[in-house]
Amino acid sequence: MENLSFACQIIVSVSVLYIWVFRYDNIILEFKHYGYSDLLRNAVGASKISISAIMIMGIWFNEVIVYASLSMAFFMLCAQASHLKVKNPIVKFMIFGNSQRSYSALMIITRPANRAPRPHLTVFGRTNNSPNLFLNQ
Numbered sequence: 001m002e003n004l005s006f007a008c009q010i011i012v013s014v015s016v017l018y019i020w021v022f023r024y025d026n027i028i029l030e031f032k033h034y035g036y037s038d039l040l041r042n043a044v045g046a047s048k049i050s051i052s053a054i055m056i057m058g059i060w061f062n063e064v065i066v067y068a069s070l071s072m073a074f075f076m077l078c079a080q081a082s083h084l085k086v087k088n089p090i091v092k093f094m095i096f097g098n099s100q101r102s103y104s105a106l107m108i109i110t111r112p113a114n115r116a117p118r119p120h121l122t123v124f125g126r127t128n129n130s131p132n133l134f135l136n137q
Contacts, residue, residue, distance in 0.1 A: 006059060012072065013052040020045050034082045048075055 020027060024045075031041040051072050058065030 009055050009058060009065070013055040016048050016052045016072070020049055034086055036082075044075065048072070051075070 027041065027045065031038075051068050054064050054068040055072065058068055
């Protein structure tokens, strides 16, 4: 289950990064279709890209993965609500949509929240399960 969780973490993170970086033109059209402002689109994009980076970081630092997954799940639920708001066909956002796949994967990611830390990553000579990670003592 832990390997499945890591795989889902990477899949969700990379897919969100791909959509918000390389398919940004599609994002612009969708947000205009929903009637949302450019400021909201940019805030959502910055948040999702940051959360994706934190989810990747969660492979080594388990403490952040639950918060990142729940934050991403919140954005995915908001995306579902936006699709419902403009009355998109259910097939577009429930079966084939990226939001539903990502939301399902997020539920798998948050399940093993008590998995063992990965002590092989070191920062400033300390492992990730030692206190004061970024302080030089």
